[in-house]
Amino acid sequence: MHPSAVNRLSGLLVLPLVGILAVFLIVPVCLIVVVSFWDYNEWDFFPAFIFDNYAYILTSPVTWATYWRTVQYTVITWVFCTSIGFTVAYFLAFHVRSQTWQIALFLVCTIPFWTSNIIRMISWIPFLGRNGIANSVLRDAGLIEEPLEWLLFSDFAVVLAFVHLYTLFMVVPVFNTLMRIDRSVIEAARDAGASGWQTLVHVVLPLSKPGLMIGSIFIVTLVMGDFITVRFMSGGQSASVGRVIANEIALLQYPAAAANAVILLATVLLIVSVMLRYVDIRKEL
Amino acid sequence: MTDKTSPDLPVTDSAATGVTAKSAGLSRRSLLKGTAAIAGAAVGSGAITGFPTIWAQNIKNVTLRQFGTGVSNLNEVAAKVKEDLGFTLEMTALDSDSVTQRAATQPKSFDIADIEYWICKKVWGAGNLQAMDTSKIKNYDKIVGTFRSGKLTPDSVIAQGTAPHTVGFVDGPDGKTFADSETGWMTLIPTIYNADTLGIRPDLIGRPIESWTELLNPEFKGKASILDISSIGIMDAAMVCEAMGEVQYGDKGNMTKEEIDKTMAIFTEAKKAGQFRAFWKSFDESVNLMTSGEVVIQSMWSPAITAVRSKGIPCVYQPLKEGYRSWGGGLGLSANLSGLELDAAYEYINWYLDGWVGGFLMRQGYYSAVPETSKNYMSEDEWGFWFEGKAAQGDITNPFGQVMEKAGSIRDGGSFYDRMGAVACWNAVMDENKYMVRKWNEFIAA
Numbered sequence: 001m002h003p004s005a006v007n008r009l010s011g012l013l014v015l016p017l018v019g020i021l022a023v024f025l026i027v028p029v030c031l032i033v034v035v036s037f038w039d040y041n042e043w044d045f046f047p048a049f050i051f052d053n054y055a056y057i058l059t060s061p062v063t064w065a066t067y068w069r070t071v072q073y074t075v076i077t078w079v080f081c082t083s084i085g086f087t088v089a090y091f092l093a094f095h096v097r098s099q100t101w102q103i104a105l106f107l108v109c110t111i112p113f114w115t116s117n118i119i120r121m122i123s124w125i126p127f128l129g130r131n132g133i134a135n136s137v138l139r140d141a142g143l144i145e146e147p148l149e150w151l152l153f154s155d156f157a158v159v160l161a162f163v164h165l166y167t168l169f170m171v172v173p174v175f176n177t178l179m180r181i182d183r184s185v186i187e188a189a190r191d192a193g194a195s196g197w198q199t200l201v202h203v204v205l206p207l208s209k210p211g212l213m214i215g216s217i218f219i220v221t222l223v224m225g226d227f228i229t230v231r232f233m234s235g236g237q238s239a240s241v242g243r244v245i246a247n248e249i250a251l252l253q254y255p256a257a258a259a260n261a262v263i264l265l266a267t268v269l270l271i272v273s274v275m276l277r278y279v280d281i282r283k284e285l
Numbered sequence: 286m287t288d289k290t291s292p293d294l295p296v297t298d299s300a301a302t303g304v305t306a307k308s309a310g311l312s313r314r315s316l317l318k319g320t321a322a323i324a325g326a327a328v329g330s331g332a333i334t335g336f337p338t339i340w341a342q343n344i345k346n347v348t349l350r351q352f353g354t355g356v357s358n359l360n361e362v363a364a365k366v367k368e369d370l371g372f373t374l375e376m377t378a379l380d381s382d383s384v385t386q387r388a389a390t391q392p393k394s395f396d397i398a399d400i401e402y403w404i405c406k407k408v409w410g411a412g413n414l415q416a417m418d419t420s421k422i423k424n425y426d427k428i429v430g431t432f433r434s435g436k437l438t439p440d441s442v443i444a445q446g447t448a449p450h451t452v453g454f455v456d457g458p459d460g461k462t463f464a465d466s467e468t469g470w471m472t473l474i475p476t477i478y479n480a481d482t483l484g485i486r487p488d489l490i491g492r493p494i495e496s497w498t499e500l501l502n503p504e505f506k507g508k509a510s511i512l513d514i515s516s517i518g519i520m521d522a523a524m525v526c527e528a529m530g531e532v533q534y535g536d537k538g539n540m541t542k543e544e545i546d547k548t549m550a551i552f553t554e555a556k557k558a559g560q561f562r563a564f565w566k567s568f569d570e571s572v573n574l575m576t577s578g579e580v581v582i583q584s585m586w587s588p589a590i591t592a593v594r595s596k597g598i599p600c601v602y603q604p605l606k607e608g609y610r611s612w613g614g615g616l617g618l619s620a621n622l623s624g625l626e627l628d629a630a631y632e633y634i635n636w637y638l639d640g641w642v643g644g645f646l647m648r649q650g651y652y653s654a655v656p657e658t659s660k661n662y663m664s665e666d667e668w669g670f671w672f673e674g675k676a677a678q679g680d681i682t683n684p685f686g687q688v689m690e691k692a693g694s695i696r697d698g699g700s701f702y703d704r705m706g707a708v709a710c711w712n713a714v715m716d717e718n719k720y721m722v723r724k725w726n727e728f729i730a731a
Binding site: 043044060062065069125130131149231236237243244250251252253 | 579
């Protein structure tokens, strides 16, 4: 077949994907952007071209406080997910020798995912409560006299739930990249006299960057957009950007919610594009 | 997503069934035009008294889709409608935010809206509901005064906020603005209402609680809660601030920006000082907070108190000297209803006020719009306990047969007139609603 005919044919093959993305991604996002300039009252929203929605969001100290809080959650969660996720993946890839065991242990990691997100999150509540299991165990062990109030309905609880929910999103891509590292590279490092730590820092870590980056993108986007975990685990006392949007939708303030969503989308895209500058995921995959 | 008002109520998605119901409705309508005319003539000649009426055969095919909050959207009611009236009532239970949303934005998804009066004020302007002709409401004259003149008894003082009668009438069938007196065209037919106050754990507090100020008492630091539904939460907050003497309100139900600022400043300060353990948004959250002992004093709804008590945990719906924050709900008719379906809707409303539903709901601690008809469906002891505030003679059970109160106990707050006569404020939607919502969100984020 003539090369240009092949090109045209492969162009046709991409069409279904383009169609799906256009209908389910591009069009909705465009609609959200359009609505974010509309005006609203208690029961309705209507076409207009106003900047009030953005003006309020960008000038309100609450927005900045909320974003600051959301970014804090994201960073802390990322730190824990990455360190735990990398350690688990490293153990699976390098310390577990037989492939059967690797697969078995990997499946063990996914067991919590057999129940829903919400269930896994809510099950922390009776555990951490004032009269919960954690507090009674600590009290019975004589370690504390008064129950620890900060265990539940606090930022601690929010981050704990996030780490619990999202660490696997780091384990999977990191494990994947670690498995693809050519073992002869590590042998070469050892032959060249590198210590275990040096091998880890100078060989394994740089080679696992694509996996780390993919995991990080998952965690950043999931935490930045979350509203339900923050609500339940903080007892409704902390705000996140997602919660603000959810509240606005509940109160029929669609244009305000749309404006907030546009800003959140822009923020997340910015963060992800910065992250992608450090690693060319396509090249390394 | 997880905001269902009551966890044990099955939710049917009438939006999904809406399409089929609609197309069936169209063909039905054209088919029944003739019979409806005959029926109309029959009604006009006064040949019909009570139900079932002459067109009972046709009405069996009618399906009315009702949505509302969990409190009154009960499957028992739908089953009884089928039995007594013959037609099908589909129920959808949602939380109050979703109810508002649907009433305002999805007019084709329902035939009957079971909404609160403050929601009515918010969504009436959207034009999705039609006013009801009170001459077709058999028990109209027996509806409690609160919903007609605004006065429970002739010498009652009308409370602040969106008092039901202020949004209960419009000038005509297509009226868009609310009338200030009884016009014969009603927006909502009142169904249930109640007086809300703070719930407490007497066993963990150990002393009498008499005022709304106790919610912010540092004694309960880290053990208090307020509900995070802005339009209702702001009222509870205002009751507290007024009781503390910190803010004087012109009308708690319609605050000025300055009053909103002052109220939220006091609550933000308390929040930062760690007064609140959590905020709750759905009924079951408030039950869990109270049951687990995380919270000892909080905003609460009557059935939540019952739910805590039924677990054997003491919980009191504490009457407070400043009075109650009250709410009322009613049935509104979709603007899309006409012909046979509209007749069926009137039939349903007349049946609703006839007493069976009232008795059913009053045995759960609510009040019915026409208490005297409900009396016929309650035992003397039940009526004495729930309505008259008398000590129970025997065990008081709820409609599902669960024992709620033992013999000798008295309802928190006493009789109907003691409770509904001490209403300080009605749930409301304010002129400065947009501003209030922003300030409330700031409070939550603070």
